[in-house]
Amino acid sequence: MRPLAIAAAVLSFTSTALCSEKGNLTKPLTSRLILPSTFKPPQVFKNVNLVHIINLEKGYPKESINVAIENIDSKPQDEYFIPFTSQQMATIGGLEVKDRKDPEGGLFEVEAVEFDTESDTQFYRVRLPTPLAPKTQQTLGISFSYLSALHPLPANIAQNDNQFLVYTFSAYCPSAYVTLKQKTEVKFPTTNIPEHTIIPGGKGEPESPQKAGSKFTYGAFGELPAGAVEPVKVRYEFTKPLIHVSRLERDIEVSHWGGNVAFEERYIMHNRAANLSKQFSRVEWASQQYYNPPTTAIKELKFTLKVGSLTPYFTDVIGNVSTSRFRSNRREANLEIKPRYPVFGGWNYPFRVGWDADLKKYLRKLSSGETYVLNVPFLEGPKQPEGMEYEHIELRVILPEGAENVKYVTTVPLVSDEISFHMTFMDTIGRTALTLKAINVVDDLRDRALIVTYDYPFTAGFRKPLVIFIGFISLFAAVWAIGSVDVGIHGKRS
Template identity: 30%
Template sequence: MKITQVLYVLFSLVTATLAFHPFEKHWQNSEYEKSVDVSKSFVKERHDINALNIHGKPQSKYVFGLEKSLEFDTSLLLGLYKDTSGKTAMLKSHKLDIYDDDFVYYNIIFPYPIAPGSYFKFSISLILINQMVPYPEHIPMADDQVLKLTTNAYPSSPYDTLAYTLGFISAADFNELINTELPYSLQRNDLSSSVLYKATEPIPGDSILDFSITYTRTAPLTFVNTLVRDLWVSHWSSSLQLEEYYEVTNNGAKLDKGFSRVDYFNEKLMMKPHHAITALRIPFDQSKTIFTDSLYYVDKVGNVSTSQYYEKELIIRPRFPVFGGWNYNFTIGWNSDLKDFLKRENEDTYVLSTHILDGIRDATYQDITLNIYLPEGAELVDYALPFVSDDIKVSHEYSYLDIEKGHLKLTFNFDNIVDEMKNLELVVRYKYSSFNMIEKPLQAAFYIFLALMGLYVLKKIDLSIKPTKNGKLIKEEDEFEEEKKSNVDEIIDVADE
């Protein structure tokens, strides 16, 4: 029993040591610049780092720390650097399985080992969702919306930093919300379109302190709770039919009292930037051909005429202004030329390339379901995604004139996506032979022929009901004579009476 207790204590000490010192500090940040862009309905952070190898051996891995509170609100984490030709290239990264109360760590893999005493410049780009909070939550309809944002005041790094700057971009009416003194002071400098803070002393690694600001935003926080995106591939019509169903919420400031349409028009709020959703802009890919006569837009009530397609962009105006906390749902659809999306790899193999979404401008997507319907008889070869996703679901679904298994349906699920990621493409490779293409119309023609032949045979069968006597069919002449005799008998009976 005592040995077990001793082992438990030793294990606890080792675990605690790993929690506070998960890795050796082989690097030092000679320069660290963190910029926070709040111009969108989501936060874009950029961390520009100039790292110095202070270890005695070459190093090719750098550990980047992310506040644990942001783990599930991170839409994108991307490492970038400039190669020898001056072009921007990506750095490989993966999450480390290290327990820590404050940080989540990522391993950033450099393209080559960095010698001791040498520097390596790179940047980390982050997209964070659900970071803006209305401040206050309820406001009058005509007032400006104020948002609150909280971020780490110091570098998101386990390594010591010698020179540090923190900048906020596109924050109108900027204001600080600091209740206590900063342990490592930051000197503020107001610029024309940004606010810059500069550290006056080195900052130790793993430093964290919530730094809250407020700013004015005269635009809604468009949040798409659900997007169901269906793509139907048709080789016969050489078209790609797309349909999207949206469930939208405005996460902006709520009204402090009931909505008044009279006050809304008297204040002319529809004529100026406002925190209510009055229009949704959906831009389309300029390189793709869209059949504009196929565009449609409906909601739960029915067709809505307040929409406009102009210069590859669909502008939708809901039936009512969508204020903070209000919801709206609608469906749009259109047809595109399949040649813009599909390439023929060989005689029987095709490659379909499509965007993850087209999407509302300046919006955040919580849950996206992407369904791709391949022609009946198609066979999936493989697929490629721009980022990690759950395993796809392969099934079949019947549509018009489907006879055997139905269309091959591929279902992909994504979450925490923003509209700036809509250019990322999904590639699907599948087999679909010429025989598969003509098999369906031949089968349809065969079954239609059987139906017509069955109808012809049924028309030749006499299904009329005729009288019988003593189990024998009575002919028409016998029936007439029987009826005539019956009539004569009736006349005689009447005469006798």
Template identity: 30%
Template sequence: MEALPRLRLALVLSAVICFSLLERSSALSSQDLQIVNAERRVSFSFLICTYIISHNVSPSQFKPGIVENIGTPPASEILLAFPPTQVDHLALVKAAVTAGKRKKKSYSPLDVKPKEVFDAPNGAKYFTISLLNPLKVGESVTLEVLYTLTHSLEPFPLEISQSESQLVYYHDSAIILSPYHIKQQITFVKTPSTKVESFTRVDPTDRAGTELKYGPYEDRPPYSFSPTIIHFENNNPFAVVEELVREVEISHWGSLQITEHYTLVHAGARHKGVFSRVEYQSRPSFSGVSSFKHLLAKLPPRVHSVYYRDEIGNISSSHLRTDSRKSELEIEPRYPLFGGWKATFVIGYGLPLPDFLFESSDGMRYLNFSFGCPLAETVVDKLTIKVVLPEGSKKPYAVVPFPVEQHLETSYSYLDVVGRTVVVLEKKNVVPEHNSPFQLKSLDTQGQIPEHVLAHVARCAPITLLLNSIEQSSFKFIASPIRHDVFITLSSANNVSPMPQTSVSFVVAP
């Protein structure tokens, strides 16, 4: 199975869990909590598979008022269990306390962290959800858990011709893996089409149209697991960005320059045989139904100087739509992408710096920018963001709402003296849920003469004579709040220099 090319698929699981504290032991363990009622819904759309699990409390099944407190300690954490085969593919785990229903539903985010448990059954891996308020005996709480997996669909057959549809395997469990007792649960799986080749039956199992129903199952003990395999047709575009490098350069002249380098691949069943463009264009509904030739990049508003090119040169098959709230760039590669085919290209654009750069009263400057990939309906195997700061920036660091690897580098551009500090952020398994803002902070050096500027001035022969009589010279500083330029004017009072007055301008940024 290792030789099988795994599809980079994002799996999203939303779980609404209602836990009740039981009175079984004096020590808090998995036996102290139970899931009363669980309803899980699975749907597939492009690269996203959405699970919705609703655990609801029914008055006939559970009444908090009848549970007595016999001294069991309150529960401050809830455990999430994952099979060991899923842990390496986890891209995102979120949790929130929910209240209300439908339009009046509210969410309170919770902290989720991995937890090491050495005696876990069958090698299960855990995450802990920290509750806002400890759950006392007789109380209940409703949680919603969102987690995303990648590498979770397997194309079968592995190769298809231009006129064939794409079939995939989906592996799951009819029973939710949990360290808690589940009183009742049911699972609904909605496939993209009615063509389902086969599926595992775990009675009771029903099928109607595009929906499979597993359950209801009653009184399942902790760590119950019932594997299922569903083989179905899925011709949605499987666009995967194997590597994306985003360079964000803060210009001295009031602009933010973005350059994005893409390595794109179709991660579905590999194409076999000869490609016929005549057949592809004359029979679009039958030929190459699993291929794709259009991509949509969602860019920030007020974008300008947009270009789209590859190693050959500019690619003219693109359309840009802008308004006051968003910008959308529709691009078309030079050729349609079938399974296993790749394409490399570059997208670049400029943005107004005042829309993203802000200054605080403590002398810090904040860059607010979006993490993730601008291409819609894609998964990124490896994302690297390089933020190039102006020369002279000090103590930069990034604040990202999820774990990433970050380090500093130095780059050199035109007229740089000591080089520009580059903050590098790296993350694997990036999914659309990672498209959230992050902040990069650096210390403002406005109004100061950096030592490297004075050293550079000292290397200039005419200016050296002026620096020898620096006590008799006058300095003028003009700092722009946006461009952060510092213009140094050195004027000799005793005509030490051959010229009556010498002016030198340097660009110094915080």
């Protein structure tokens, strides 16, 4: 972007400080740095105190680590490594690191480093914005989620049975450094937890976990070496669907002439809940709806759209689905839709939804020059109490024909970006399209801002009217030329 003018406009346009955050989250998830399988992080830090929190209240596990680190080296250090297994690296999403004591300071730069395939342990590398001086401490807040990490047990249940999920983790938070003191807290959606691992106490300490309602606490544990693990398995009740979107294609089309921005989202949705042990009974399902019991089926999707959204539509592979409700006023714009059938565990439901909005609510023009700033949510989608996870997201921002010098800012982790051309009706060279791809995203990142800046010359706005005018002139000229051709049959002149 251009220097201070554009930066100031972007900052004033957004209601949050997203564009001022420093971070890796617009960079690919993997770096070009290849480390050998025998790599071990230099022991330049120690974890003074660590609290590991695992939240199982949604259809995916969300983990956070609050850790006070201390530089035990003789030189300032700015690289902190977080270990994961290769399976965890394939399903981890939304990893963010920040200073717990300075939450407004923005996100730290984080990148996944690549390893030889012989190693099962891989790392994310965190770069501290300021090197940590020897014998000083800093408190990090690390958060992330895992996709497809919860498994129903039993895998098949009756239509009215309650569902139980299994999750496996380590009571010792995996770390690349020595940890002096730590504990792990697990938050469950209910108090019905029929199975869990018990860790015997030692040296007069009680066994773990300590229970307080729907919260379990493993520890506190004393000093542990780097890489220490203590496997824990829990099985708990979760009578809700596990909504997994294997692919989401989201288009945002900007029209300066129409003053409109059109949104369209195409979903391939899957319910990862327990499968039905018998055939689905429509009669049994209808009789249950009078008292609305908990169910693992997806029976309704609620879209909380931006105020001012208009003309929504909802279709699936068969056609339009009329079972929907749209409420729009000055305070809200809610779209509630019901799939054509209840989506039980193991079932798929592909569909698309779209709506329009006033472009003035999303676009601003800088006072000087021909630069525009577009602020749209990166992800909207259904807002479900059980949560949603997205395996692949492809977001395409289609700008007016002639837009150039396109740049963007977002705090959603991306794997790639591309600028191409999208041909539509009466285009000449095609509209400029920015395509962004992300993987392993959860709905906690819903409504994160995507800020796009681009230059749109004044003359470019007349490209399409000029093409239409020339087209009509050419058509009339062709009709006149054809009409002036003498196709009659005449006799020979004597």
